Amino acid sequence: MKSIAERLQEKTDQLTRAERQLAQTIMQNYPASGLGTITTLANTAEVSTPTVARLVQKIGFSGFPDFQAHLHKELNEKISGPIAKREGWANNAPNEHIINRFTDAVIDNIRHSLADIDTELFDEACKKLSDLDRRIFVVGGRITRTLADYFFLHMQVIRNNVTHISSSSNAWPHYLIDVSEGDIVVIFDIRRYENSTLKLAEMVREKGAEIILFTDQWNSPISNYASHSFSSRIAVPSAWDSNVTCMLLAEIVIAEVQEHHWETTKERMQDLENMFDRTRFFRKFS
Template sequence: MSDESDTISDRIQGKLDDLTRAERQLALSILENYPASGLGPLAELAERANVSVPTVARMVQKLGYNGYPEFQAELREELGAIAKGPIAKHETWAGAAPLEHILNRFTDAVIDNIRNTLAHIDPDAFDAACALVADQKRHLYIVGGRITHTLADYLFMHMQMIRPNLTHVQSTSNAWPHYLLNADEGDVFVIFDVRRYENNTLKLAEMARARGAKIVLFTDQWRSPIHRLADVSLTSRIIVPSAWDSLATTMLLVESMISAVQTLNWDDTKDRMEALEEIFDKTKLFRKFT
């Protein structure tokens, strides 16, 4: 079994260029409804992907498994990991906790998450996401969840300084449907959704997509169901020795996006920052030392 930092999805995406046409067709079928797509009988998976049973067997071996049962066992393990709550996560780490100090263990885990994330991210996809977010002709909506609203708040605050024409959607509020009234075709929704994926957020994404909006998704290595609706999905590793997942790597991607978008819009951003500083001076928000 692989550990939680290396998913079957990662293996499939890493092998796509080496697969035959039929195997690639099968791989894309699996990714379409991952990880649940591979939990049924082998023949059922082959029929759904419109490929032969031997094609499934060959591709599973190319991914490094001895057979379909081993492949399925790891899928079930991933499905269990997705559903873990804080207590289960803590028990997973506590049972095998090394003796080193938590500062070192936690930092090592975060660094490993960053390395894994950067090894799998597509720079072209990241650039495409930044271009969508930077396009001031498109209204920008930023959506967070129960925990990830902190990242949404952070991104929204910086985007307020960088560009006009944006809205912070409170996805956990009963009022979120009101935000969709003004959503038009081509608008951009930046959505944060990590494991224990939220039903409200998925419903919002479905409705935004139905209105013709573009979706940029920040998610984890297992990928939120929203990834099937997203124009760009940016995945981060989130496993740390804690009852809670880490958003440190996701924050790295968010801050990288902020830097990229401000550069794309620098002339306008500079003007907005200068105007904001004048407002700060008038309100005496910050202490002056000169």
């Protein structure tokens, strides 16, 4: 089932000015922003209560209570830990083998995630990552740092001025001191979103740098600071979320950025291979 954020995004072109203003208010602290009364939400967005009623019906709900029930469900999904996610799956587990069920879920995640991508925004993000006048910083969280490390490793081969920010938040000031206006900070953040990463994003924006965010379908709070967000569906029959789709999107970005400066990238790769040969890093077969 599509999230409210996805429904709002799909209907953007069909919304009135007041409805767009309301949609922006909902997304500012999503999904908690819509958990109060209809009057509270209307006052916060500075619109009328009938505007709220019309918007929730426009995105497919029978009324405000139905809208809020969906928000509560999304909130529970966002904050649920591994044990709760595992139990939620086990209670409804079909009899098919885990290999098939897990793979089907991943394929479904990929299909829906790719369908939601705005290709113009994707191309724009890749163009910025290819701009050699911009420095790139990459960071992830407790789990997503592995994705950040993978992304950094490839980007560093493709181009210069790429920095991997340590996942330890007490070391961030040492990196942030070098971030300046025009730089790009790539952040990986999926549920349960980390407060320290959000604080990092706030500080990055204060310094005038842009954020490219890799997140999930519920959208990390960092999306409020990001110029570009890549949302992935991550739910699978497991206690853990799947990062397969997020990895796929990251690899597509890597492939596109590589093509922007292939001749330069090719030279860097050749230099790197020469160093590997000199240090005998890889085993050679003859």
